[in-house]
Amino acid sequence: MSFDALSVKAQFPIFHRYPDLVYLDSAATSQKPASVIKVLSDFYSFENANIHRGVYDLSAKATDKYEEVREKLAAAFNANANDFAYCSGTTEGINLVVNGYLLPHLEKGDEVLITAMEHHANLIPWQQACEKKGAKLSIIPVKPSGEIDMEAFENKLSKKTKMLAMVHISNTLGTINPVKILTQKAHDLGVPVLLDAAQSAGHLPLDLQDLQVDFAVFSAHKLFGPTGIGALYCSENFKDQLKASKFGGGSIKEVSFEKTSWMAFPHGLEAGTPHIAGVVGMGAALDFIATLDLEESFAHEHALVTQLRQELDALGGIKIFGNPSEYAGIVSFEVDGVHPHDVASFLSEADIAVRAGHHCTQPLLERMQVPATTRASFSIYNTEKDVERLVATLKDLKEFWE
Ligand SMILES: Cc1ncc(COP(=O)(O)O)c(C=O)c1O
Incomplete structure (x- = not known):
């Protein structure tokens, strides 16, 4: 894939200030490039x-x-x-x-x-x-x-x-x-x-x-x-x-x-x-x-969320909500026995920003019979490393909680 997420990421000042930040809340709001x-x-x-x-x-x-x-x-x-x-x-x-x-x-x-x-x-x-x-x-x-x-x-x-x-x-x-x-x-x-x-x-x-x-x-x-x-x-x-x-x-x-x-x-x-x-x-x-090729940047986000879906499945004890055939860079999940807010707080300690809650879709969650989920959402500045950090920290969380 020719999409260069690292050079895109370099255009976002927030990641210069917080180099360890794994920002997985772009569905709530995206970060802003220096040009904007x-x-x-x-x-x-x-x-x-x-x-x-x-x-x-x-x-x-x-x-x-x-x-x-x-x-x-x-x-x-x-x-x-x-x-x-x-x-x-x-x-x-x-x-x-x-x-x-x-x-x-x-x-x-x-x-x-x-x-x-x-x-x-x-x-x-x-x-x-x-x-x-x-x-x-x-x-x-x-x-x-x-x-x-x-x-x-x-x-x-x-x-x-x-x-x-x-x-x-x-x-x-x-x-x-x-x-x-x-x-x-x-x-x-x-x-x-x-x-x-x-x-x-x-x-x-x-x-x-x-x-x-x-x-x-x-x-x-x-x-x-x-x-x-x-x-x-x-x-x-x-x-x-x-x-x-x-x-x-x-x-x-x-x-x-x-x-x-x-x-x-x-x-x-x-x-x-x-x-x-x-x-x-x-x-x-x-x-x-x-300046982006949206086909390429979308493929990048899609690849990251596919990687995450696969790794969460492999980790076990994690339920992913929905497995649609066409999906974008957003995934909602639940860690067995841990409240989504506790998941988000634990991730936050490791500098990983995700969202926990009903995501302003309460009736949907009611139909899914959960009060809240943890949601990771991707953008062009995310990398495979971000997925690895998220998965590794969820693994730590599961060990800590057991
Ligand atoms: C699908 C969807 N619709 C509507 C909104 C509302 O957007 P805004 O708060 O910017 O008006 C959001 C925000 O998260 C959204 O994700």
Whole structure:
């Protein structure tokens, strides 16, 4: 494999400060490369001004920088620049679709279809909308393998379905869902599709034209960018139907005391002073991603998690949740007789950062009949050595606990 994880890792200052850190929590947030940190620092140091309203040079330049990130999104995800509205991240993006598209269209007796492996961010907003309108939140079950039950999906999808919302890569199980197949079947019945790409954007080649989804959302902080910023993709067909649900300055055409008219998507959704530096930082993260070959970097993450799955199996006394045929660099496991929080604390003593808990997928864990798991999640800066350190420390833990 030609992917050089060590030279990639060298671009992340945190590993210079903490050379022994084994960071296996990239599903929660990725580390940031020096190029992104520099762009953020330069923006606040030398380029800071509010956008869209100033005629002076700094403001015009800040506006250009802010707007040109849409081009970078378009290039990264194979779409058009004006298909992307900025938002604070995946959670806000989903809420914008729920409030701005779904609620005005949803009626009593309608259904919204989601999978049982959704993050709370892609569950609660739909659930609240259904509750408000007397609609039903319908759940596609997940098999013990960690894969969507396709037969159940086909049974649940119907003319009553007003939206299919699904995660691309499960943040708990690592499953890669067959988005294209599900989207095609939904579209055959005229059902729009929202894709939660929080764990896939930046990890694998994400081609929105090819997937044909109607909405897609992700957070920059999981793809080497800053927190508090992300993007909402909306396909051409839905732009007029996605209404503003956040109101204020910057997003309007005309305002009188009697009424307001809004700019078209995307600007109509971006009321208020946005996270300008965040957008610029997200642009730097997209530039960084453009230097990678995502097929190769994905293969690297996949190889690491495959190695981990095999070594955990070989160790014994460890249960891995799910064994999907298509998976990304995320694995959830349980060490026999040891609470996941104790596992994470023990690993932390050895400078290994993993996450323990329900990973914001409580209903999924309930179906798996566990209150919590330990989760290791990989990124481009992880190496085989990281896997070896994790496995060796788990071995120590098992001996210590016996
Ligand atoms: C699959 C998935 N969806 C949504 C989210 C929510 O992302 P954010 O908190 O950045 O809005 C996460 C975060 O972990 C996630 O993994």
